[in-house]
Each structure stands twice: as C-alpha cells, then as structure tokens.
Amino acid sequence: MSTTESAGPHGYIHRKDDYLKRLRRIEGQARGLQRMVEDEKYCIDILTQVSAMTKALQSVALGLLEEHMSHCVVGAAAAGGPEAEQKLREASEAIARLVRS
Amino acid sequence: MSTTESAGPHGYIHRKDDYLKRLRRIEGQARGLQRMVEDEKYCIDILTQVSAMTKALQSVALGLLEEHMSHCVVGAAAAGGPEAEQKLREASEAIARLVRS
C-alpha cells in the first residue's frame, strides 16, 4: 500500500492527492493575481478571479470539514465522554469561522 | 519616476506594491496549506488557516473595489452617458459576486 493510500490519523489521507492538487491550483491562482496586478489588468477582471479563488478555497474547506466530521467527530462521539464534547465544540467553532469569513 | 509609482490606466498603481506584497503572502499561505495536508496536520488547524487566507483575499478584493470605484466609476460618472451606466452595473455585479462567494 502506498503512503498516499494509507489511512492516516486524521482521516482525510485517502483523498490527500486530490486536496494537494486543488491547493496547488489555488497557489497558481494567487500567482496569476500577482501577474494581473503587475500588468495593471482591469480591476473588475481581477475581482472576478478573486471570487473564483475564494470559491475554490471554500470548497476545499467544506470537503475537509465533511471528512473531519465523518472521521474524528463521529469517532469521538462513538467513544463518548468529554473528548466527544470537545470535538463537537471545535467543529462548531470551525464552521462558525467559515460561515463568517 | 519608477514604473510602480506611475499612475496607470486603472488607478490602483499607487498601491501596486502593497497589493503585490499581500498577494505574495496569500500565495505563501496556499503553499503552507499544502505542507499541512502533506504532513496530515489536524484538520481543524488546516481549516483555521483556510479561514485566515479567505479573510486576506476578501480584504484585497475590498481594497481593489474601493480604488476601482473612486477612479473608474467616479470618472465614468463624471463623464456621464452609457459608459457611466455600464461601469456601475459592472461594479454592482462584482460586489454581488463578492457578497455571495
């Protein structure tokens, strides 16, 4: 079994390559924005790219959150106790940050 | 007068270096996220970084939008006619994309 297929401690490893690919694309978008500013492209076109990049980031966040809930949170919930409560609070706070950002 | 100080056609050039610096930092955040996923860092910590990066992007967008309005939109408005209307519609659509993303 290759490293990228093994189930890591934080549960999202089976889609690790997918996340890395998406984050590399987002990094590329950040470089593209620098070129646009450098070349003084039309402001509205730059803003359109910023919106696309923000959506791509949100999509990564929602994917990670879903995996986190289905692994860590559910695992802690099955075990019960204070750990379960803490995991839920942590997840809720992360969701609130996403909704408000 | 250096290139980065000249007033370009799209009005934001006098703060071009500032925008480039902020976008380079955002690019660095995208690389940092890749390292975190590569190292299988804790999901909640990754999400916290995604929220910070989203906020940094939004802040760039709001700055660009403000400069765009104070230069292009106001300039077109002073000139009047169909160009003014088109600039306003464009700006409104860009705002809507930001609010909804």
Add this chain to the structure above:
Amino acid sequence: MSTTESAGPHGYIHRKDDYLKRLRRIEGQARGLQRMVEDEKYCIDILTQVSAMTKALQSVALGLLEEHMSHCVVGAAAAGGPEAEQKLREASEAIARLVRS
C-alpha cells in the same frame, strides 16, 4: 403623481413598493421560522429556510446598494469635493459589512 412614484431624496423611491413587498415576505419567513421551531420541525429543514431568508435579505441589500451608488454616490462624485470622498468611503464600508456578514 402618487407618493410612491415621486423621486425621494434617497433615490430608491421608484422601486419602494418592490422593496416593501420583499421585506414583508422576509418578515413572513421570520414568522414561519418561529412556527417551525414551535412545532419542533426537523433542524435541517429549519436551516434550509434560514439560508433562503439570508439570500433574500442579501438580494435586498445588493439592490439598495446599487441604487445608492447610481444616485447618491454618482451625484456626489459629479459634484466633487470632500462630500464625494465621504460618500465613497461610506459605500465602501457598507460593502465590506455585507461581504463580511
């Protein structure tokens, strides 16, 4: 000329009835949510309604903002001076609040 057709000082009056209708519908959504909570409806269904209501509110805000820009901001811009700058700053701050809320 009826009251609702006269051009008021803040420029959006010609669509006043439309805004009032949309806001009454939003008020109705707030009452509907109370009934759902009162009847202990399924949480996910309540959240779906909250998202719909948030979207309706955003849409009202974007409409008002567009009208504001095409009347007050452009008018002040044509006049120029410190008033123009203040109107632009005000509008930018309102946009930032919408993007971040």
Add this chain to the structure above:
Amino acid sequence: MSTTESAGPHGYIHRKDDYLKRLRRIEGQARGLQRMVEDEKYCIDILTQVSAMTKALQSVALGLLEEHMSHCVVGAAAAGGPEAEQKLREASEAIARLVRS
C-alpha cells in the same frame, strides 16, 4: 414539566424559548426595515440594519446546527449504519448552504 422544557425528538427544545425570542427580534428587524424604506431613510443606514439582521440570522443558524450535530448526528453516529452516513451528508450540505449564502 412544562412543554417547553421536555426533550423533543429534535433535541433543541431545551433552548426553544431562546430561539423563539431571537426569531421574534429578527421579525421585528424586518418590520423596522420596512419602516425605514417607507420613510425613505438614508440608504447606508438601511444597509447597516440589513447587515445586523443577517448576522442575527447566521447566529441562530449556527446555534441550531451545533445542537443538531450534538444530538441527531452524534446519535446516528453512535447507532452507525446508513442512517449515520445520511445524517452526516445532510449536515454537510446544510453547512455548505450556510457558508455559501
């Protein structure tokens, strides 16, 4: 035990009165917005109120979501099986709608 204190099937009943109070306040904000439009108040002031109302709605949504996760989702997770998966998917979809609205 009064009705509002009993634990209902959807888990949030022990804070039902709190949610109802917040939703009534949100309904009042919707009526206040109608008065502001009716009286042609300054657009920026109306937008400030819309932002406050949106934040209040988001806060209700985040509270309901947290309760939903700590009751329904965790309960289903403990039971396991296809029900657990469905509850997680539902919750993830609701979160995505909140983040994107």
